[in-house]
Amino acid sequence: xxxxxxxFYDALAARHGADNQKKLDGAxxxxxxxxxxxxxxxxxxxxxxxxxxxxIDFDQVDVTNLHRQQYxxxxxxxxxxxxxxxxxxxxxxYILIETHQVxxxxxxxxxxxxxxxxxxxAFDKAxxxxxxxxxxLEKAPDRYILSSSGxxxxxxxxxITTKRISEKFYLSxxxxxxxxxxxxxxxxxxxxxxxxxxxxxLQIIISS
Amino acid sequence: MxxxxxxxxxxxxxxxxxxxxxLNYNKDTIAVEINEEIVPKATYDETVIKDGDxxxxxxFVGGG
Numbered sequence: 001x002x003x004x005x006x007x008f009y010d011a012l013a014a015r016h017g018a019d020n021q022k023k024l025d026g027a028x029x030x031x032x033x034x035x036x037x038x039x040x041x042x043x044x045x046x047x048x049x050x051x052x053x054x055x056i057d058f059d060q061v062d063v064t065n066l067h068r069q070q071y072x073x074x075x076x077x078x079x080x081x082x083x084x085x086x087x088x089x090x091x092x093x094y095i096l097i098e099t100h101q102v103x104x105x106x107x108x109x110x111x112x113x114x115x116x117x118x119x120x121x122a123f124d125k126a127x128x129x130x131x132x133x134x135x136x137l138e139k140a141p142d143r144y145i146l147s148s149s150g151x152x153x154x155x156x157x158x159x160i161t162t163k164r165i166s167e168k169f170y171l172s173x174x175x176x177x178x179x180x181x182x183x184x185x186x187x188x189x190x191x192x193x194x195x196x197x198x199x200x201x202l203q204i205i206i207s208s
Numbered sequence: 209m210x211x212x213x214x215x216x217x218x219x220x221x222x223x224x225x226x227x228x229x230x231l232n233y234n235k236d237t238i239a240v241e242i243n244e245e246i247v248p249k250a251t252y253d254e255t256v257i258k259d260g261d262x263x264x265x266x267x268f269v270g271g272g
Contacts, residue, residue: 033272035272036271036272037272038272122272123272124270124271124272125270126236126237126268126269126270127236127237127268129237129268129272130236130237130238130239130268133239133266133268134239134246134248134249137239137241137246138246138248138249141246147266147268148272149266149267149268149269149271150269150271151271151272152269152270152271165241165244165264165266166241166244166245166246166264167244169239169241171266175267175269176269177269177271178269178270178271179269179270179271180269180270185271185272190271190272
């Protein structure tokens, strides 16, 4: 039998603390890009009971995603937004999930993330990461922006850290392991980095 | 003396665009803050680094 909303909430409140859970329940987080970073971040946040998630990606699930992204083989070909929303609802059906199946650009990034207290940059390309971080810092300084850079390869997972760059800008990763240097993305190391980004989200929410 | 990404440099009164070029940064893959304030990309050419400034250049690499 599926636990009720109240039972689910009480179980989270018992672990996180009632005050913290209230804050998590009231928070809205936008996840920009639903690949190795974004799909893992979303699952962490849904499990923690973050009340509203805005999921944004233009892409479809591909067989080459399955080694690190939180999709299933029977979801290949589906829009990532739909597939991830489905998976999140199987974990926690009691949060609000909003999806936008669109490519994020300088032109639409502010509008797509306007309701979010915290914006998670979870793209693959360096140019896209820079575009979103610059756009939020320049034009929406009231929002937090969390970003990740440098997580490819088999190097030590302990090299991945989260740094405060400025008041509302945090950066996770090792800053150097570039997928374009011919090193692949490995599920465990990407998940470590996604875990860093998701954990910073939770810290920010409970300390608000 | 100025600080760029934690290292000391002598680029006092230097133009930000010139410094970024000299340090081999790609404008398309960075975000720059001076004293924890974002520098809009459109103003790199007219931004001058002053003595004591703390410049943070976040240079993104691919993967996610």
